[in-house]
Amino acid sequence: MWQDCRPGLTAVLLALALAFTARTTDAAESGTCTGVGCGGTPAPIAALTQRPVVTAARFGDHGGTTRFVLEMTAPAAFQVFLLADPYRAVLDLSGPVAVAKSFALPPSTNAGHRIVLDLKGTTREAFVASLRGAMPAPEPAAPPAPAAPPPRRIPGKHVVAIDPGHGGVDPGAIGVDGAREKDLTLGYAQALRRALAATGRYEVVLTRDKDVFVALRDRIKIAGMGGAEVFVSLHADIVADRQIRGGSVYTLSENASDAEAAALAAKENRADTLAGIDLSDHSPPVAQILIELTQRMTMNASVVLAKEMVDELRPVTRLLHNTHRFAGFAVLKSPEVPSILVEMGYLSNRADEHQLQHPRFRAALTAAVVQGLDRYFASQQALKRP
Numbered sequence: 001m002w003q004d005c006r007p008g009l010t011a012v013l014l015a016l017a018l019a020f021t022a023r024t025t026d027a028a029e030s031g032t033c034t035g036v037g038c039g040g041t042p043a044p045i046a047a048l049t050q051r052p053v054v055t056a057a058r059f060g061d062h063g064g065t066t067r068f069v070l071e072m073t074a075p076a077a078f079q080v081f082l083l084a085d086p087y088r089a090v091l092d093l094s095g096p097v098a099v100a101k102s103f104a105l106p107p108s109t110n111a112g113h114r115i116v117l118d119l120k121g122t123t124r125e126a127f128v129a130s131l132r133g134a135m136p137a138p139e140p141a142a143p144p145a146p147a148a149p150p151p152r153r154i155p156g157k158h159v160v161a162i163d164p165g166h167g168g169v170d171p172g173a174i175g176v177d178g179a180r181e182k183d184l185t186l187g188y189a190q191a192l193r194r195a196l197a198a199t200g201r202y203e204v205v206l207t208r209d210k211d212v213f214v215a216l217r218d219r220i221k222i223a224g225m226g227g228a229e230v231f232v233s234l235h236a237d238i239v240a241d242r243q244i245r246g247g248s249v250y251t252l253s254e255n256a257s258d259a260e261a262a263a264l265a266a267k268e269n270r271a272d273t274l275a276g277i278d279l280s281d282h283s284p285p286v287a288q289i290l291i292e293l294t295q296r297m298t299m300n301a302s303v304v305l306a307k308e309m310v311d312e313l314r315p316v317t318r319l320l321h322n323t324h325r326f327a328g329f330a331v332l333k334s335p336e337v338p339s340i341l342v343e344m345g346y347l348s349n350r351a352d353e354h355q356l357q358h359p360r361f362r363a364a365l366t367a368a369v370v371q372g373l374d375r376y377f378a379s380q381q382a383l384k385r386p
Contacts, residue, residue: 051176052076055112065100068117075104075113081169082130084215086330089119096127154203158377160196161205161223163233163331164189168213173238175347177354182211184356185234188344192234192366199370216330223337230305230376231339232369233331236356238348245349246318249309250341251302252333253326294335301338304379309340309372316364317345317355342369 052074059068068091080089080102087093101118105111164185166172172181189206196202205226207219214222223231303324310323332339344365345352355361 052113062118064120066097066119068119070115071111072113072115075106076115078102078104078115080117082127083170083213084128086216087127090117093119096122096124098122098126098130157201157203158373159203159205159227159229160373161207161226161228161231161337162189162192163207163219163223163231165233165235167208167211170213173236173347175238175353176242176350179347179353179357181236181347184236184344184347186211188234188362188366191362192232192369195366195370196373202373219331220334220337224334228337230373231331231334231337232373233329233339233341234344235341236344236347236352239346240348242348242350244320245346245352246320247313247345248320248323248325248343249306249313250325250327250329250332250343251306252299252339253328255328298334298336298338301380302332302340305338305372305376306340308375308379309342309369312368312372312375313342313365316368317361 052072054070054072056071057069058071059066080099082089082097082099084096087096089097089099097119098121099117100120101116103116105114105116107113164182166182166185168182170182172185174180186208190209193204193206196204205223205228207222208214219233220231306324310319313319314323327341329341332341345356347353347356
């Protein structure tokens with residue numbers, strides 16, 4: 001059974017890549033098509049752009065193999081790669097997979113140019129092993145920080161973790177004119193580090209300071225081991241509607257928080273779950289209560305940080321109407337470090353893409369983030385006064 005969707009996405013989504021390139025073009029796509037968009041010719045989108053455009057996407061169950069097909073207005077060179085935690089291959093996955101086949105097909109009577117991906121379930125061990133083989137040696141994933149107490153904080157300075165989204169073999173979003181999210185976020189993170197250091201009030205921890213791949217959970221570990229008091233993740237996404245533009249700020253959703261607290265409490269060794277609190281001697285119910293209380297306080301502080309950030313960003317950039325948003329992003333799931341994710345704009349919108357590349361805008365946005373952090377720490381300090 002095929003299922004079909006027709007996102008208005010450009011084929012640059014296919015820039016997501018594994019360490020191999022499939023160039024087979026003589027294989028035949030099999031399977032019965034029952035989706036809405038399976039018949040007829042591709043929509044006449046090619047006239048709007050020289051770039052290949054995805055006109056349909058569908059998937060089907062083929063006896064233990066899931067086949068995913070992207071239909072396009074023109075051929076496109078492509079690569080495929082896998083990412084873990086969470087599992088991804090062009091798509092979000094529900095579990096570990098192996099890539100059985102990946103190939104391109106020329107147009108046929110009933111379909112346009114196609115890229116076909118066959119995925120089969122596998123074990124996590126095999127999945128991780130395939131990642132090791134896929135990662136190029138010059139760009140190893142940043143190793144997790146060693147298990148050691150957080151460094152001593154400098155009196156009078158706050159420690160801020162800045163997380164440039166994506167990196168290495170994971171380029172993130174790719175703009176309509178070719179800007180790569182991983183490059184933009186790193187540039188903004190480095191500029192923000194300089195701006196924060198210039199105040200004399202901050203120490204900065206970067207989850208990556210070059211173009212390398214860092215697993216999502218390792219980003220949280222790097223921030224925690226650096227003694228971070230807040231965590232700010234920088235991103236620039238794409239959406240199907242190219243007219244949509246503007247920034248937004250995310251914090252962890254209630255549902256994601258509950259699930260994370262339950263998962264933390266279920267771990268056998270909980271000694272390092274919360275900094276300064278050894279939970280190993282507590283019963284599971286008590287440990288879960290302590291985790292939930294800590295995470296509730298963290299979430300409340302995250303909301304305050306998001307509000308201060310939105311107020312400072314509003315004068316310098318266009319924002320979405322529903323500016324403060326909630327989601328289950330993995331990088332926001334620290335149980336003890338207030339965390340926000342700043343979507344700086346949409347690379348699917350040409351105006352946002354060009355604005356994000358302009359040095360003057362980068363300076364204005366980083367200055368606003370510094371002001372937002374100043375306001376947040378001032379509000380937290382006020383709460384401690386008798």
